[in-house]
Amino acid sequence: MSGKEYRTITDVKGPLVFLEKTEPVAYGEIVQLRLTDGSMKNGQVLDTSDDMVVVQVFEGTAGVDLGTGVKFMGDVFKLPVSKDLIGRILDGAGRPRDGGPAIVAEGEADIIGAAINPYSRQSPHDFIQTGISAIDCCTTLVRGQKLPIFSASGLPHNDIALQIARQAKLKDSDEEFIVVFCAMGITAEEYNFFRSDLERTGALENAVLFVNLADDPAVERLITPRLALTAAEYLAFEHDYHVLVVYTDVTNYCDALRQIGAAREEVPGRRGYPGYMYTDLAMLYERAGLVKGKKGSITQFPILTMPGDDITHPIPDLSGYITEGQIVISRELHGSGIYPPINVLPSLSRLMGGCIGEKTTRDDHKSVSDQMYAAYAQGRELRGLVAIVGEDALNERDKQLLDFSGLFEDKFLRQSRDEDRSIDETLDLCWDLMQNISTKYLVRLDQKYIDKYHPTEKK
Numbered sequence: 001m002s003g004k005e006y007r008t009i010t011d012v013k014g015p016l017v018f019l020e021k022t023e024p025v026a027y028g029e030i031v032q033l034r035l036t037d038g039s040m041k042n043g044q045v046l047d048t049s050d051d052m053v054v055v056q057v058f059e060g061t062a063g064v065d066l067g068t069g070v071k072f073m074g075d076v077f078k079l080p081v082s083k084d085l086i087g088r089i090l091d092g093a094g095r096p097r098d099g100g101p102a103i104v105a106e107g108e109a110d111i112i113g114a115a116i117n118p119y120s121r122q123s124p125h126d127f128i129q130t131g132i133s134a135i136d137c138c139t140t141l142v143r144g145q146k147l148p149i150f151s152a153s154g155l156p157h158n159d160i161a162l163q164i165a166r167q168a169k170l171k172d173s174d175e176e177f178i179v180v181f182c183a184m185g186i187t188a189e190e191y192n193f194f195r196s197d198l199e200r201t202g203a204l205e206n207a208v209l210f211v212n213l214a215d216d217p218a219v220e221r222l223i224t225p226r227l228a229l230t231a232a233e234y235l236a237f238e239h240d241y242h243v244l245v246v247y248t249d250v251t252n253y254c255d256a257l258r259q260i261g262a263a264r265e266e267v268p269g270r271r272g273y274p275g276y277m278y279t280d281l282a283m284l285y286e287r288a289g290l291v292k293g294k295k296g297s298i299t300q301f302p303i304l305t306m307p308g309d310d311i312t313h314p315i316p317d318l319s320g321y322i323t324e325g326q327i328v329i330s331r332e333l334h335g336s337g338i339y340p341p342i343n344v345l346p347s348l349s350r351l352m353g354g355c356i357g358e359k360t361t362r363d364d365h366k367s368v369s370d371q372m373y374a375a376y377a378q379g380r381e382l383r384g385l386v387a388i389v390g391e392d393a394l395n396e397r398d399k400q401l402l403d404f405s406g407l408f409e410d411k412f413l414r415q416s417r418d419e420d421r422s423i424d425e426t427l428d429l430c431w432d433l434m435q436n437i438s439t440k441y442l443v444r445l446d447q448k449y450i451d452k453y454h455p456t457e458k459k
Contacts, residue, residue, distance in 0.1 A: 004022075004023070004071065004072075005034065005069040005070065005071045006019065006022045006023075006069065006070050006071070007066070007067060007068070007069055007070070008020040008022055008070070009064070009065075009066050009068055009070065010052075010066075012061050012064050012065075013263045013264075014061070014259065014260075014262075014263035015056055015057055015060060015061055015217060015218065015219040015259075015260065015263065016046065016054055016055065016056055016057070016061070016260070016263045016264060017033070017043065017054070017055045017056075017057055017061060017064060017068075017070070018052060018053075018054055018055075019052070019053050019055065019070055020051060020052060020053075021048065021049070021050065021051055021052060021053050023072065025045050025048050025053055025072050026045065026048070026076070027045055027046075027047070027048060028044060028045060028076045028077065028112055029044070029045040029072055029073065029074065029075065029076060030042065030043075030044060030072075030073040030075055030076065030077055031043040031044060031045060031055050031070060031071065031072055031073065032070070032071045032073060033055075033057065033064060033068050033069070033070055033071075034068065034069040034070075034071070035063045035064060035065075035068050036063075036065060036067045036068065037063065039063070041057055041058070041059045041064070042057070042058050042059065042093075043055040043056055043057040043058060044056055044058070044077055044223075045072075046260070046264075047264070054264065055070070056219045056222070056260065057217075057219065058093055058217055058219055058220050058223070059217055059220075060217045060219075076110055076111075076112060077110075077111050077112075077223060078108040078109060078110055078111065079094050079108065079109050079111050079227050079230045079231065080094075080102075080103045080105030080107075080108055081103075081105060081106060081107055081108065081109050081230070081231060081234040081238075082103055082104055082105050082106040082107075083106070083235070083239060084103055084104055085103060085208045085231050085234075085235070086178060086205075086206065086207070086208055086235070087204060087205050087206075087207070087208075088100060088103070088208060088209070089195070089209040089211060090208070090209065090210050090211070090227070091210070091211060091212065091216070092184070092210060092211065092212025092213075092216055092217075092220040092221065092223070092224040092227075093220055093223065093224075093227075094210070094227045097209075097211055107234075109230045109233070109234055110230070111223060111226040111227055111229075111230045112226065113226065113229060113230055113233065113283075113287055114283075114287075115282070115283065115286035115287060116286065116287065116289045116291060120291050120292050121289050121290065121291065121292070122144070122289070122290035122291060122292045123290075123354070124142040124143055124144035124145050124289065124290060124297075124351055124354075124355070125142065125143075125354055125355050125360075126142065126143035126144075126170055126297075126355065126360070127140060127141075127142065127143075127170070127171055127355045127356060127360045127361050127423070128140075128141040128142060128143050128168050128169070128170060128299065129167075129168070129169055129170070129171050129422065129423055130163075130164045130167055130168050131163070131167035131168075131419065131420035131421050131422075132160070132163065132164065132167075132340060132342075132415060132421070133412055133413070133415065133421055133426040133429065134340065134342040134344055134347075134412070134413050135164075135327065135342065136421070136423050136426050137365070137368065137369050137372065137412075137423075137426050137427065137430065138344040138347065138369050138372065138373060139325065139327055139342075139344065139347045139348065139349045139352070140349050140351075140352040140355060140356055140361075141164075141168075141299070141349065142299075142324075142349070142351040142352070142354075142355045143170065143242065143290070143297050143299055144288065144289045144290040144297045144298065144299055145288070145299055145300075145324050145325075145349070145351050146285045146286075146288040146299075146300040146302070146322075146323045146324055147299075147300070147301060147323065147324060147325050147326070147327060147349060148250070148300075148301070148302040148303070148304060148316075148319050148320075148323050148326050148327070149161065149301065149302070149303045149304070149326070149327045149329060150304060150306055150311060150316050150319075150326050150327065150328045150329065151303060151304070151305050151306065151329040152305050152306050152308075152309045152329065152331060153305055154331075154334075155305075155329045155331060155334055155341065156329070156334065156339060156340065156341070157248070157303050157305070157329055158190060158193065158194065158248065158303070159339070159340070159417055160327075160329070160340045160342075161246050161248065161301060161303055162194065162197050162198070163340075163417055163418075164244075164246075164301060165177075165179045165181070165198075165203060165207075165244060165246055165301075166201050166203050167420045168244055170242070171360065171361065171423060175242055176206060176242075177206070177241075177242050177243065177244045177299075178206050178207070178208070178235055178241045178242070178243045178244070179198075179203065179206060179207040179208070179243075179244050179245075179246065180207070180208045180210075180228050180229075180231055180232045180235070180243055180244070180245045180246070181194065181198075181207055181208070181209045181210070181228075181246050182210045182224060182225050182227075182228035182229075182245065182246065182247045182248070183209070183210065183211045183212060183213075183224075183248055184212050184221045184224050184225065184247065184248070184249060184250070184252045184253045184256075185212060185213070185214050185216075185218070185221055185249060185252030185253070185255070185256070186211075186212075186213060186214060186248060186249065186252070187213070187214050188213055188214075188215075190248075191211055191213060194209075195209070208228075208231055208235075210224050210225075210227050210228045210231070212224040214252075218255075218256040218259050218260075219256065219260065221252060221253050221256040222253070222256055222257065222260070224253075225247055225253060225284050226284070228245060228247070229245065229284065229287045229298075232245050232287075232298050233287065233298065235296070236294070236296030236297055236298050237291060237294045237296050238296075239296065240294070240295035240296045241296050242296060242297050242299070243296065243297065243298050243299070244299050244301060245288070245298060245299070245300045245301065246301045246302075246303070247284075247300070247301070247302040247303060248303040249303055249304060249305055250281075250302050250303065250304035250315065250319065251304050251305045251306075251307065251315055254273060254277060254281075254314075254315050257273065257274055257277055257280060258272055258273050258274065261273070261274035269314075270314045271313070271314055273314050273315075277314065277315075277318060278318045278321070278322070281318055281319060281322055282322050284302075285300060285302070285319070285322045285323055286322070287300075288300040300323075302319065302323070304316060304319060309331060311328070311346070324349065324350040324351050325347070325348040325349040325350045325351070325352075326346075326347060326348060327342055327347050328342070328343045328346045328347045329341055329342060329343070330342070330343035333409065333413065336409070338409055338410070338413055338414050339414065339415065339416075339417065340413070340415065341413075342413060344373060344376065344413075345373070345376070345377055345380070352369075353366070356369075361423050361427075362423065362424065362427055363449070364427060364445075364449040364452070364453055365423075365427060367444060367445050367446055367449050368427055368430045368431070368445070368449070370444040371430075371434065371442055371443075371444035371445050372408065372412070372430055372433075372434075374444050375401055375404050375405075375408070375434075375437060376404070376405055376408045378401045379401040379402050379403075379404050379405025379406075379408070380405050382394065382398050382401060382402045382405070383402065383405065385398075386402065396438075397438075397441050400436060400437045400438065400441065401437065401441075403436060404433065404434075404436055404437055407433050407436060408433065411429065411433055412429060412430070412433060427453075428453075431453050431454060431455060432455060434454070435454070435455055435456060439454065
């Protein structure tokens, strides 16, 4: 730190301050701004060149003028880390928001972080039981995975995320997950909902909350997930916790990126979002996983609301390339009164195949999942046909599949918000529902599983 204070601001645009370069500065370096009224603000170097430095101001640029003093601190933004983070609520810049004392730090960690080195990355293989049948059976979550929820405005994605945070556990293990909850641009109502639910269930004692509200500075949203991930990495890889990171809402984060890009007069990409949004999201998502030689893990559950329910929008589109699948929330199922309204047909878990089976879940899991998926997909297609030709035109097989699609939604998908089904209960429920289809039509099931598990065919 040079100790010099410069008054070389040439322009202020939105949350950005432009000043002439007066000393060598680094990308990401912390900046202190002293306003003419004596108050202080904090910022970070966003861009640097031979003759100009761009600083993003976390608290907003209200009151910043050409007379504002700027001091470069010679260091990057760091988060004070400690096990005392557990049970605390912090704001989007890492300051206590719960009225409690400042964090007594065991150390400080650079929030920029990095993706896990591929050589050091361990392949995920441990099944996480969420207690939600649609996920556990058809879109299985794996410890160390990044599995986003694709939702839309007005759908119960927050309820699903909270239910997963409460119920997630490793099968046949008493190890608990620490939840790191990262809120970006949510309303005060949503924040109060999350906080009251975590307090009601006692989950807040095993959680760390980083909260950036809708009326907080948009630029602060860019560091909030990095703070959350830094805390998660410390708890996972220094103290061997299994950490579940829940982001909401990634769309608000990307909108803040677009706002900053517009203020910098960058050439926009798709729908006005900056061309580097893919890289920026990858820098967050790729901080999930397992590290060889470390007992802890980081599993990510990003929530993003698709503008206009459009799954081809750049935010879900790019997230789908980076992450290992997606869970898609259906407005149609929600309108039918089904909770959780998870549409298993476009949902996917790319790591599912390596974590299910006799050693982790049950020997029939893969076959049951394939058969349930196929029967439901065909039943859904038949609904459209029935609307044209009528149900009387269907043959025996088609009628059974059509009826099954309704049972699938009403008995399999539908759960209460506090219902925690084990994987064995979920698979047994699948077999009960498949009684409604003649075994000669269960072509995705091996005969050995029909003989072993089918309620009317057991030997």
